[in-house]
Amino acid sequence: MRKDFEDDSEPLISVRPNKPSRDCDDCKRQDKNQLDISMHRLNTYKALSNETYLCLTSVDPILEAFLLSQELSNNACDEPELQIEYEEMNIRVRAYAVDLLNECINSEESKLLLNEQYGAQNVGEKIQEHFTRVKIARYLDQKEFIAHPITQRLLRIEWLGEWSTLSRQLRSPVNKFVSHILSYAIFLAILFMHSEFSENSNLHGPPRTGLEYYIIVWVLGLTWLLLKTLVAQGSKKFFSLWWNWYDLINLIAFYSTFLFWGLSYRDLLKNNHSNLERKYWDSFDPTLIAEGNFAIAKVLAFGKLLNTFQINKYLGPLQVSLGRMAYDILVFLVVYFLLLLSFATGLNHFYYYYQGMIKIEKGGLKKYQIPSFTTLVQTYKTLFWALFGMSPIESADVVISNYDSEKNAIIDSVKDEHSYTQTVGYILFAVFHLIAIIIFLNIMIAMMSNSFQKVQDNADVEWKFARTAVWMSYFEDGRTLPPPINLLPSMKSIMKLCSGQMFRKKKGKGDNVFDEEYQKLITLIIDRYTRHKLKS
Template identity: 25%
Template structure:
């Protein structure tokens, strides 16, 4: 085929001929729903049932789009499988549930797959109502099977899967249910970095088509209709989908906005399910674990999952917060009236005095009522806060104010209070370490180190334990080393034994270790630390304590979420610190570039400048200049000092200074003017985002704080948690005696009983049983959500239905006007030829009279028809307004009944409201015969 023939073929494909009058009449009749005319045209054989218009729409598509059910039933028996599937997709897109049910009963969809497979596949280019590419399913050898309406199992599965995806994207519950009954399902797409053969082939064939398929599949999976009908626990499934979409936002940045919308959609679905809860019991069942049959009063497993997956809107929902608050104030409901940060600050000094006494009572008598008081979450929070503040005060006094106390351990005489303080410090450290170990075992290493607070606690305790251990060991080891050498020195005219530290003599004179006047000794002994490459342990102890005390005091911010203002500030600090880290990379790039330039420029003038001396010196100067400690004459050189240049040209100093001022000025402008203001702008934006969602952010952080104390744990805080209680001792002693007394025969009997019980439990678990209470509540919530979604859809479609009826009336009127113009033209044509007709004048006049009568009759019919349409439309509107007014009145009565706690009457009234709404949604339809 030459170039000319190829161009002629392309043009012939583009310049398709228009529709014939018969084809246009056939398509218009299908659009208007004229069954008799369509049947006559098809029975006559003048048109093809698969005829398409210029937009690629078939007659079946036009009938489906306009809701002509009887015509769809007739045409479905005339067209081929490809047109039927195209019509099914058109019905799905237009939300025609009745038509979808009719088309799914067609013979081409009868042979369905019973088993779900993990193969990721979808229809390639199915032709939709908007004129997409024709499907490749019906090409080649499949066309023969299409004629006999016998398709393969895989082909039917692909067709149903495509319809299911489209229905799920439009969130149509009824159509999704119809298609899923046929055996269709949607599989999760493979990983983004999957290298299997199918993924590689699809990416190689067309990467854009591959990405669009992934997006459509994820849209279907995120549909509330699909989640409600396929997942046993829709809330948990929505959480995992939300986490998946957040991960895909990072990997597939080109579709970040799409995944953000899907994430917002699934989170909104969980909020809607939570809104459907009518009682506190339903909320507790919803927040409970799917494995539990009864709601746990102590903790909510689903809430822990929401916290881990950062479902902030779900956690901060009022109904969820109400249950968390009920757990927080359980046992001390009077504390709810004192739920203010000021009362917490006032209760801390009081708790530091009372709670140790209550903790000792719990250790000695754990069965007393004190246990109920200490085991409440709010009391545990207050206990741990008081214990932590006491611990901070103790380590600050023991290390900073009374630092000489540790040196006294190397003396012959040490006051008892020193041992008391040291023992308390180590007991507190061991108690906090024990708490962290229990938390590590309960949560696991991954979940434990996922929290920033746990990492801070680990580092803080490591630093403090190392520091105080070295402070405890160094004086004792130094004293033993000096005692081993037994050397005498004459210091200040006295014989002093070097095996005693010089500080011990001042203590022996009556000075106190804890006196602020005794901080510096009057005499010292020179000691050279050997070897130099081994660090000084005393220096290590001081460094470790410095790092530990910084983290310890910063850790007090964990109580800030208890107050809304401080909690929001803490969230803002976290976000802005993240912004600072992001901009730090740009600052490091600018710093390195200008440091290298200035270091190279002043390499020959190292002796003439006190600032730009080498690469490290330049970096030091530029960093301090960024913080506002730079000098304006930094690039100036000392002309009296020698140069290290080969040419040794004194005139180059001025040019060096001038170029140094230029580079230094550009650096100051780029780093201070640009980067600093950019950082301020980014921080302001982040702070404003937090302020916009301050209620959600604060409640989420507060829930994280509360749930750490709501979880079951030790009622007493460190250091009392390392002291075994009387109950623990009795329990351990009983277990020990039972182990010693029990014989092997008794053990065998117990094992047999356990095995039989375990076998019985397994049989009961595998046997069909009635659904649990949580599953019943979940089903009820889903049904309520479906009803509410259907009502909202009907209300949103009111305007669309009015526009559709208005367009139908306008289209009918235009066609009537066109017919009248044709009749008028025919009358005019007859009038023009009357003068040329000699014979049959009377017949012609009679024909003209009949034509005029027909015209008048048609005009009157048209006018009556328009009046009838207008009258029916006004009656429908008045009928709907009356029904809506009745619904509004009944809703007010229902609110009044609810306020009076007359729930049964309110429920009956709600059913009456639903029936009235169904009556109000009926609008009489009018068609042109």
């Protein structure tokens, strides 16, 4: 074991190296020896990530492997020069946790291991009765551990639930999921019908289809569901999940729509101009703003169906790939914006003088200066849409006015053209197309293809990890009734409120207290793991 490490990592220690920081006194004192510090940290982590060392020194090697994996992942980002070494250690540590799980020989041992609550609060997880260790693994991105057949089999059993009585059937996660999907499908159908019925109405003020009341009630139910999710998950975990942010933004779009519906109704009562034609409306009329916000809310509402696709074996990996590609597009847009900024500044400086110029040619035909580059905002628009081939090539033309509006006469002494200005404009416009379309666009396509291929190469693990997130969101109590029925107080909630249990904190075994059975199981697992390693 010792031959793989440098001398400065011996003897093996249990203290973690501190993270490099400008606020750390030790780092300030040793600032001149950064190379020695980085190598010492690397060799120390080599020792700490050794499987034998973890077995001998850790009271809970699985949780220790999870936490160590997260540290190694962070170190790979903090020290890119040593990224490959830290990633190799990270892969080995993650495989070690999976190997220990693989040593469970029956369902009782597997359940005991996956339900262990030790260390939950240290990683921001609330103490739960079922699959606490799986929730920790999901929070720390341990995909291989979650995708293991033992974990997936027990999760599937929990997902299907018990069917001995009607109440147990209704509380089973799969029935909760089906009821929520049906409820949401009805909500989407109402949104669709609202769009169809609104096409025949061009009145000023809020829509009058009669479906608005159902939409408001449904949104209230979705809000209550999101609030209960916030309480169940805790603020730290809740705001770390992108789909929660998606739901929050969607609800904000709906509530802003309702707000401007109210403002437009108040304006209607005040001025009584419901039959006023749209062409006379103000640019920021409450009705127009409500329509825009409602359009955004509808798009987001239908887009939420992507989260449901994670259940499906074929659509699940595709949904994961779309998420990775969205990140690639954001990275591309940041770089593209810098390119846009540089060319927009130059082109606008070249063309701003020619804004609004009109040239009267022979025969009285008027030629106007195209406003593509005459203002900075218009220049941004022209260059952005040029990426999609929607900007005219005549955008770089220069028109010199030969018409005097005061004298209402044509000025013959004006030059016909500024050929140098127009040539430079065309060259810059062509260079932008060359860089943006031929180079940048193909780079983005390559990035997206790479992300898609990474997911496809590990499709089974990626899909099971994403599916587990959906499954476990229905494991907790409190999501039995879908929106908007969840707005009605259930008998269970009334009994809890009367007995005071609703405001009483749920007690667990304790964050730093081991179950004796779990301690015995860990000892057996390590013994089996050691014997298998010696045989191999």
